[in-house]
Amino acid sequence: MVDRPISLTMAEIQRLPSITRTLVLECGGNSAGEWAARTGPDVQRSYGLVSCSEWTGVPLATLLAEVGVQRTASWVIAEGADACRMERSVPLSKALENSLLAYGQNGEMIRPSQGYPLRLINPGWEGNTNVKWLHSLKLTNQPYMARDETSKYSDLMPDGKARIFTYQMEAKSVITFPSGGQTLPGIGLYELSGLAWSGKGKIERVEITIDGGRSWVAAQLQEPRLPIALTRFRMPWRFDGREAVIASRAIDETGYVQPSREDLVAARGGNSIYHFNGTKFWRVQADGTVTNVDA
Amino acid sequence: MSTRSALALAIAFAGAATLAAQSPRFGVGRPPTPDEVRGLGAAIAPDGGGLPEGSGTVAEGRTLYAARCASCHGPNGEGGGVGAALVGGKGTLATARPLKTVGSFWPHATTVWDYVNRAMPFNQPGLLKPEEVYAVVAYILNLNGIIAEDVVMNASTLPTVKMPNRDGFVADPRPDVGLTNPRKPKP
Numbered sequence: 001m002v003d004r005p006i007s008l009t010m011a012e013i014q015r016l017p018s019i020t021r022t023l024v025l026e027c028g029g030n031s032a033g034e035w036a037a038r039t040g041p042d043v044q045r046s047y048g049l050v051s052c053s054e055w056t057g058v059p060l061a062t063l064l065a066e067v068g069v070q071r072t073a074s075w076v077i078a079e080g081a082d083a084c085r086m087e088r089s090v091p092l093s094k095a096l097e098n099s100l101l102a103y104g105q106n107g108e109m110i111r112p113s114q115g116y117p118l119r120l121i122n123p124g125w126e127g128n129t130n131v132k133w134l135h136s137l138k139l140t141n142q143p144y145m146a147r148d149e150t151s152k153y154s155d156l157m158p159d160g161k162a163r164i165f166t167y168q169m170e171a172k173s174v175i176t177f178p179s180g181g182q183t184l185p186g187i188g189l190y191e192l193s194g195l196a197w198s199g200k201g202k203i204e205r206v207e208i209t210i211d212g213g214r215s216w217v218a219a220q221l222q223e224p225r226l227p228i229a230l231t232r233f234r235m236p237w238r239f240d241g242r243e244a245v246i247a248s249r250a251i252d253e254t255g256y257v258q259p260s261r262e263d264l265v266a267a268r269g270g271n272s273i274y275h276f277n278g279t280k281f282w283r284v285q286a287d288g289t290v291t292n293v294d295a
Numbered sequence: 296m297s298t299r300s301a302l303a304l305a306i307a308f309a310g311a312a313t314l315a316a317q318s319p320r321f322g323v324g325r326p327p328t329p330d331e332v333r334g335l336g337a338a339i340a341p342d343g344g345g346l347p348e349g350s351g352t353v354a355e356g357r358t359l360y361a362a363r364c365a366s367c368h369g370p371n372g373e374g375g376g377v378g379a380a381l382v383g384g385k386g387t388l389a390t391a392r393p394l395k396t397v398g399s400f401w402p403h404a405t406t407v408w409d410y411v412n413r414a415m416p417f418n419q420p421g422l423l424k425p426e427e428v429y430a431v432v433a434y435i436l437n438l439n440g441i442i443a444e445d446v447v448m449n450a451s452t453l454p455t456v457k458m459p460n461r462d463g464f465v466a467d468p469r470p471d472v473g474l475t476n477p478r479k480p481k482p
Contacts, residue, residue, distance in 0.1 A: 004319060004326070005326055005327055006323070006324030006325065006326065006327065007324055007325055007326065007327035007328070007331055008323060008324040012323045012324060013323075015323070016321060016323065062320075062321075065319075065320055066319045066320060066321060066323065066324070067319075068319070077338050079335065079336070079338060083414075083420045083421070084413055084414035084420050085336055085413045085414070085420075085421075087338055087409075087413070135335060136335040136336075138338060140340065140344075142340055142341065142342070143341075144338055144339065144340050144341070144409070145341050145402060145403045145405070145406050146338075146406065146409065146410075147406055147409070147410040147414075150400075150401060150402055150403070150406055150464070151395065151400060151401055151406070151410075154464065156388060156393055156395070157465075158389065159389055160388035160389030160393075160463065161463055161464065161465045162388075162400070162463055162464050162465070163464070163465055163466070163467050163468070163469075164464040164465070164466070164467070165466070165467055166467040166469065167467075168467070168469065170469065170470065170473060171473070255474075256470055256473045256474065257473045257474070258473060259472040259473045263472045263473070264472055266472075267471045267472045268471070270391070271391075271393050275469075
């Protein structure tokens with residue numbers, strides 16, 4: 001479904017006009033365990049499947065113009081060169097909007113484990129669609145209903161139906177200090193801090209509670225705030241030796257508010273696996289030790 | 296930089312009407328060779344597009360499954376320590392313990408072919424010949440009671456298999472939560 005199918009070397013791709021973007025990349029299954037209960041004991045084991053990098057590459061739109069996409073085409077099937085040749089279907093509209101054929105990460109060639117030499121980057125979309133070791137793109141008039149978009153990466157609802165093509169990652173945040181596994185050495189002043197991000201744009205505001213969600217106050221945001229990128233937030237806090245239940249919630253520039261786990265479960269039940277972005281509470285105990293809230 | 300063979304990016308597919316008489320802006324690349332396109336493997340569409348010639352029977356698949364699949368997926372597709380369950384789970388999707396298998400969850404038989412072909416067996420992905428993939432897919436479908444013992448799977452029959460959960464998928468309705476305005480933060 002293109003006028004001019006082409007085969008390209010990496011050298012040819014790297015001579016095309018490139019861009020560099022800082023982007024968050026989050027696994028669709030990050031925080032999957034929290035659907036059942038907020039028992040993730042620390043940040044890494046509950047909200048840790050996320051990263052932020054500076055990606056360099058060629059907009060996919062550039063190559064699509066190069067091959068001449070025909071009117072009947074509406075999807076792009078991306079395939080990797082891993083042993084299983086992982087494939088995902090990507091709507092042509094996304095490919096034209098901001099997909100990137102990335103060869104650089106943080107100022108060097110993408111490392112082997114990250115998809116050397118070429119990776120499809122779909123800004124703001126679940127990590128699995130960012131196909132590593134990309135070796136083929138095929139224009140089609142239908143999604144291919146690949147295993148990793150039907151059996152996996154679909155979201156099972158309470159009525160037994162599964163949502164499909166749930167690509168978008170929504171706003172999310174987590175307090176990284178103090179957080180599970182850490183210990184405050186004593187009463188006094190601390191800088192409470194964490195990370196917020198949204199697959200839909202910039203972080204507009206982050207609010208923090210220290211009383212288990214009864215009241216929320218705005219945190220300071222580290223500038224510059226880039227769209228679809230990790231944003232550091234901070235707030236001075238005096239630990240007075242009494243138990244505190246703390247959490248953050250992110251609001252992005254679309255007005256979307258990071259929901260509570262209760263809101264998510266009420267809307268989607270407990271079988272979704274993917275796309276858990278609920279607020280994460282930590283319990284700072286009187287002795288300064290920090291734990292998850294659902295033991 | 297690496298070689299073309301390892302890094303070929305083939306944007307390939309034949310079609311009819313063109314969007315516009317566009318001309319390439321940079322003129323990079325060259326037409327892929329048939330070998331290059333073949334080397335990138337076959338992605339299979341739900342309508343069967345991309346399925347190769349060949350065919351396989353349930354009986355052939357039973358033998359192959361025992362040799363290549365059962366060690367991970369269990370003697371009868373019930374799943375094991377390594378491989379997921381391929382059989383069962385019917386009626387569980389709306390319960391607290393959903394079992395998502397080929398029989399209870401997968402919407403298209405073509406996806407089974409595509410995935411077995413590209414990713415199985417786990418220790419030697421890409422090993423199976425097309426007729427072997429047809430056979431093992433036939434056996435898995437038969438284990439699930441979806442096709443009868445004597446039905447042969449090929450490029451014509453496979454796309455017509457009606458999977459039990461064919462209509463079990465819905466479009467993404469989000470944002471479904473997170474739209475309520477939070478309390479204004481204190482100044």
